[in-house]
Amino acid sequence: MSSLLEVRGLSRHFRAKAGIVGRLTGQRDDLLRAVDGVDLDIAAGETLGLVGESGCGKSTVGRCILRLERPDAGTVVLDGRDLAGLSDGQMRSLRKDVQIVFQDPMASLNPRRSVGSAVAEPLMNFGMTGTRLREAVADLFARVGLGRDQIDRFPHEFSGGQRQRLGIARALGLRPRLIVLDEPVSALDVSVQAQIINLLIDLQQEFGIAYLFIAHDLAVVEHISHRVAVMYLGKVVETAPTATLYRAPQHPYTKALLAAVPVDDPDDSRNRVILQGDLPSPSNPPSGCRFRTRCPLADPYCAEKEPPLVAADEEQHAVACHYASTGPLPQNTSA
Amino acid sequence: MTANPPLLAVEQLTVSFRSGRRESPAVEDVSFTLDAGETLAIVGESGSGKSVTSLAVMRLIPDPPGRINAGRILLNGKDLLALNDSDMQRIRGNDIAMIFQEPMTSLNPVMTVGTQIAESVRLHQGRNTAEARQHALDMLRRVQMPSPEQRLDQYPHELSGGMRQRIVIAMALACNPMLLIADEPTTALDVTVQAQVLDLMRTIRSELDAGVLLVTHDLGVVAEMADRVLVFYAGRVVESAPVRSLMRRPRHPYTLGLLGAMPRLSTRGGTRHERLLEIPGNVPPPGSRGPGCYFAPRCAYATQECRDAQPPLEEKHAGHLAACWHSDELEEPA
Numbered sequence A: 001m002s003s004l005l006e007v008r009g010l011s012r013h014f015r016a017k018a019g020i021v022g023r024l025t026g027q028r029d030d031l032l033r034a035v036d037g038v039d040l041d042i043a044a045g046e047t048l049g050l051v052g053e054s055g056c057g058k059s060t061v062g063r064c065i066l067r068l069e070r071p072d073a074g075t076v077v078l079d080g081r082d083l084a085g086l087s088d089g090q091m092r093s094l095r096k097d098v099q100i101v102f103q104d105p106m107a108s109l110n111p112r113r114s115v116g117s118a119v120a121e122p123l124m125n126f127g128m129t130g131t132r133l134r135e136a137v138a139d140l141f142a143r144v145g146l147g148r149d150q151i152d153r154f155p156h157e158f159s160g161g162q163r164q165r166l167g168i169a170r171a172l173g174l175r176p177r178l179i180v181l182d183e184p185v186s187a188l189d190v191s192v193q194a195q196i197i198n199l200l201i202d203l204q205q206e207f208g209i210a211y212l213f214i215a216h217d218l219a220v221v222e223h224i225s226h227r228v229a230v231m232y233l234g235k236v237v238e239t240a241p242t243a244t245l246y247r248a249p250q251h252p253y254t255k256a257l258l259a260a261v262p263v264d265d266p267d268d269s270r271n272r273v274i275l276q277g278d279l280p281s282p283s284n285p286p287s288g289c290r291f292r293t294r295c296p297l298a299d300p301y302c303a304e305k306e307p308p309l310v311a312a313d314e315e316q317h318a319v320a321c322h323y324a325s326t327g328p329l330p331q332n333t334s335a
Numbered sequence B: 001m002t003a004n005p006p007l008l009a010v011e012q013l014t015v016s017f018r019s020g021r022r023e024s025p026a027v028e029d030v031s032f033t034l035d036a037g038e039t040l041a042i043v044g045e046s047g048s049g050k051s052v053t054s055l056a057v058m059r060l061i062p063d064p065p066g067r068i069n070a071g072r073i074l075l076n077g078k079d080l081l082a083l084n085d086s087d088m089q090r091i092r093g094n095d096i097a098m099i100f101q102e103p104m105t106s107l108n109p110v111m112t113v114g115t116q117i118a119e120s121v122r123l124h125q126g127r128n129t130a131e132a133r134q135h136a137l138d139m140l141r142r143v144q145m146p147s148p149e150q151r152l153d154q155y156p157h158e159l160s161g162g163m164r165q166r167i168v169i170a171m172a173l174a175c176n177p178m179l180l181i182a183d184e185p186t187t188a189l190d191v192t193v194q195a196q197v198l199d200l201m202r203t204i205r206s207e208l209d210a211g212v213l214l215v216t217h218d219l220g221v222v223a224e225m226a227d228r229v230l231v232f233y234a235g236r237v238v239e240s241a242p243v244r245s246l247m248r249r250p251r252h253p254y255t256l257g258l259l260g261a262m263p264r265l266s267t268r269g270g271t272r273h274e275r276l277l278e279i280p281g282n283v284p285p286p287g288s289r290g291p292g293c294y295f296a297p298r299c300a301y302a303t304q305e306c307r308d309a310q311p312p313l314e315e316k317h318a319g320h321l322a323a324c325w326h327s328d329e330l331e332e333p334a
Helices: A020-024 A058-065 A088-094 A115-125 A130-143 A160-172 A190-207 A218-224 A242-247 A252-260 A300-304 B050-057 B085-091 B113-125 B129-142 B161-173 B191-208 B219-225 B243-248 B253-261 B304-308
Strands: A005-016 A030-042 A047-051 A073-078 A098-101 A178-182 A210-215 A227-232 A235-241 B008-019 B022-034 B039-043 B066-075 B096-099 B179-183 B211-216 B228-233 B236-242 B314-317 B320-322
Touching: A005 A058, A030 A047, A030 A058, A030 A073, A030 A210, A030 A235, A047 A058, A047 A218, A058 A098, A058 A178, A058 A210, A098 A160, A115 A130, A115 A160, A130 A160, A160 A190, A190 A218, A190 B253, A210 A218, A218 A242, A227 A242, A227 A252, A235 A242, A235 A252, A252 B191, B008 B050, B022 B050, B022 B066, B022 B236, B039 B050, B039 B219, B050 B066, B050 B179, B050 B211, B096 B161, B113 B129, B113 B161, B129 B161, B161 B191, B179 B191, B191 B219, B211 B219, B219 B243, B228 B243, B228 B253, B236 B243, B236 B253
Parallel strands: A047 A210, A047 A227, A098 A178, A178 A210, B039 B211, B039 B228, B096 B179, B179 B211
Antiparallel strands: A005 A030, A005 A073, A227 A235, B008 B022, B008 B066, B228 B236, B236 B320, B314 B320
């Protein structure tokens, strides 16, 4: 498989400043390792799902790929060019190949400008003008299921689902090779969510765009992704083709995550494994394996040595766990 | 049915909100009952009136702009809408407690957790400070808070989202309410923490024997928690049924549509990379609704009859009510 996007060793650290009281008492700034050595590959026309709970660093990965954040280490190679090493000016011309859609499209739309001008803006930045521009905007509106008569309206006149259609139209305009979708449907009602997911699938088939689909909803991610990577505290703990990951997960975190999804069957009698505790702070992650503080399989070795992400039996399946296996997870005894 | 009144009976409730000179209904003609020990889920999308209904039960509708236009809300046979403010204040927190989606909005950022939990028992049960603090500690143990002694003196910002929601639950339970209203209690939480909180709510429900009114948009949470379900659409109840009956054989096209639009894990019957069933269009805003069924403009089964006349909420099957002229034509969900 040749990759469109190849991310290697990506790290992004934030300095969490000690407050004024902290500084007076000699406290040091914390180093928050939001993303810590992440590798990802996305082929042309493919959807990679990136899942994990809040604070795991999944959105920061997306922002680093677009260079909305400057990575502290690692390479982001798109079509043979390393984006991490480019100057801001060089990056600008590459932005037409990579676009992003955010969770809350309202935050990326200017309330005082018509939605048509928001969709036109990226096209104008790349030199499109006049009737060609107007035609292109009208095409984009039609393509995402909005009417030509809506072009001159303002953002507040649109529902959440329609605003997300605008966000997609805007990202689509420059015919990017890759779109980073950061929780694109999590703010939407379920009936509207289905409309947007279907639209994304249709657009991918039509234009062959690759997606990095960042979300916390495991059912949505399974539905749309070809492959999935699971993140925990800044690291990828498991990655596999979607069918493998959901049918035969090997990392205890992936198993627990899947077991925690509520299922719309009142007679469902799964042996639910309920993880204890919360996500530890990424500024002070546990030694060794970062999941060990919540893991029912953890032993002293896990505190000592961090498990690397290594290939499992099946193709394209990699797991970072000393005790990876396909068996069911034992119930946590400590409560 | 026994001679005893149900724990909660809502009868023909109508709530409207005024904006400018126009008054638009948020909830129309809603009736339901809830028994002790029972969990009734209210599901619907944003703007369906599910939260307004739960706020009306607590008499927390901001007035103005909101107004309860009609109906009765009976708690053990006593009409809450007829009470004066101070009597209602005694019922809130004591007999009825509420948990909201975002725990930070119900916690005071400059008060320690222990003081906040103790406050409700001091106010409602007249205990002294030392007793109240001990009670707060007991409550923290009951909601399975890790290292509870230490938590008492911490502030809300020092805790994680899951722990904050445990604090809010501890506050809600401090006076042993007979009715617990939970409005999207796990929506802001991560899925592994949501599983913990749902588990805790199940434990507590069986200990208290309280009635639980669970407001949610998540049909998975409904299936795990509820005994009966009310489906709201555009301010009206469109379907009311025991949870199994609703999931197996929905009798309203909107419920059928919601079930079809929901992506499922493939190990649970979902299909990957296929188109999901869509419900076309959006919920009609109040004021632009016709005389007929509010769902008709989005409904594949709609006929002229649907556009002309509002279908009544009728029993289609034992204990299973739906407001649809075409209930019998619906197919079973895939």
